[in-house]
Amino acid sequence: MSIVTIERKVLQKNDELAVQNRDEFRNRKIYVLNIVSSPGAGKTSILEQTLEQLKRRRQIAVIEGDLQTDLDAQRIAKFGVPVVQIVTNGGCHLDAKLVQEALSSLNLNGIQLLIIENVGNLVCPANYDLGENCKVVVASTTEGDDKPLKYPVMFRNASVLLLNKVDLLPYIQCNLSELKNNALRVNPDLKIFETSCTTKKGITEWCAWIENEIDKYQ
Amino acid sequence: MHELSLAQNIVDTIQHYVPQLDWEHVTAVRLKVGACSGIMADSLEFSFQVITAHTPLRTAKLEIETVPFRIQCLKCSNVNESDIGDRTCTTCGTKDTKIISGTDLHITEIEVEESKVQQP
Numbered sequence A: 001m002s003i004v005t006i007e008r009k010v011l012q013k014n015d016e017l018a019v020q021n022r023d024e025f026r027n028r029k030i031y032v033l034n035i036v037s038s039p040g041a042g043k044t045s046i047l048e049q050t051l052e053q054l055k056r057r058r059q060i061a062v063i064e065g066d067l068q069t070d071l072d073a074q075r076i077a078k079f080g081v082p083v084v085q086i087v088t089n090g091g092c093h094l095d096a097k098l099v100q101e102a103l104s105s106l107n108l109n110g111i112q113l114l115i116i117e118n119v120g121n122l123v124c125p126a127n128y129d130l131g132e133n134c135k136v137v138v139a140s141t142t143e144g145d146d147k148p149l150k151y152p153v154m155f156r157n158a159s160v161l162l163l164n165k166v167d168l169l170p171y172i173q174c175n176l177s178e179l180k181n182n183a184l185r186v187n188p189d190l191k192i193f194e195t196s197c198t199t200k201k202g203i204t205e206w207c208a209w210i211e212n213e214i215d216k217y218q
Numbered sequence B: 001m002h003e004l005s006l007a008q009n010i011v012d013t014i015q016h017y018v019p020q021l022d023w024e025h026v027t028a029v030r031l032k033v034g035a036c037s038g039i040m041a042d043s044l045e046f047s048f049q050v051i052t053a054h055t056p057l058r059t060a061k062l063e064i065e066t067v068p069f070r071i072q073c074l075k076c077s078n079v080n081e082s083d084i085g086d087r088t089c090t091t092c093g094t095k096d097t098k099i100i101s102g103t104d105l106h107i108t109e110i111e112v113e114e115s116k117v118q119q120p
Helices: A012-027 A043-054 A071-077 A096-104 A152-157 A164-172 A176-186 A203-216 B002-017 B041-052
Strands: A002-009 A032-037 A062-064 A083-086 A115-118 A134-140 A160-164 A191-194 B026-034 B061-067 B070-073 B079-081 B097-101 B105-112
Touching: A002 A012, A002 B002, A012 A096, A012 B002, A012 B097, A032 A203, A043 A062, A043 A071, A043 A115, A043 A160, A043 A203, A062 A071, A062 A096, A134 A152, A152 A176, A152 B097, A160 A176, A164 B070, A191 A203, B002 B041, B002 B079, B002 B105, B026 B041, B041 B061, B079 B105
Parallel strands: A032 A115, A032 A134, A062 A083, A062 A115, A134 A160, A160 A191, B026 B061
Antiparallel strands: A002 B105, B026 B105, B070 B079, B070 B097
């Protein structure tokens, strides 16, 4: 028997494509967010609130990822921003190649902010770099306060945590400080915002943070 | 699902970096999988069998070495392990720590029958 040394990351090919995406974004000065969560945590609602606040002040484009349908792209198109839907046909995450292909159908001229809404899944999207500046994980209060410990990879790889649906806290068994503590146990560097798309709590602060990041990036 | 696409990535990576390999004589593919990489070793082995079932790699075994999740405290320098990816130092309680290992997924080497090897 003989041994052939390889020493490569399993996702090396994806990582190389992600570097290409990141170079393109940097050359165009586009700040990129990759929004991830389990299904139903409120990614699209957060996106709608974000577009409502920022679309008049910033040039924004959106990539939507879903297993099936372009329902989310239809919701986003109502805001008058360029949007492209990636249908993964059962694929449980977006990868750098899918994003690269989607970019060819977006006019990126003048775009300052690209928001990628990943497939709803708290596992797989954690491992795939898309070339984004920042991974944002949305965790809703209805999912329970132990989620960061059950899905540590996603919370570790994210830079921002949106604790969504905080308006429901009076009605459910969720300890918000426990949820935060659990998230910080797996990622002490997380920037945390408490949000509600119903009461609009935290949306202004979240959008101010995005604008600050865009300005730093120019 | 997750492990299935990773298994496909393993095959693609080997194909990409060792294209001259005589695939029918690969006997083992060795991986290092971080304990907190979000990957189930059993499921990955099963997925690898499924992906390679009707290919020249069908006789190759996937051999997985699990690498523990370790952090080093930046205050007291202590090294801790955690099964759940906890960044808290178990000695002094700070979260001012850095991850040393246990988050990656690497192909380290493949084993091939003698006389069929051409080093990349």
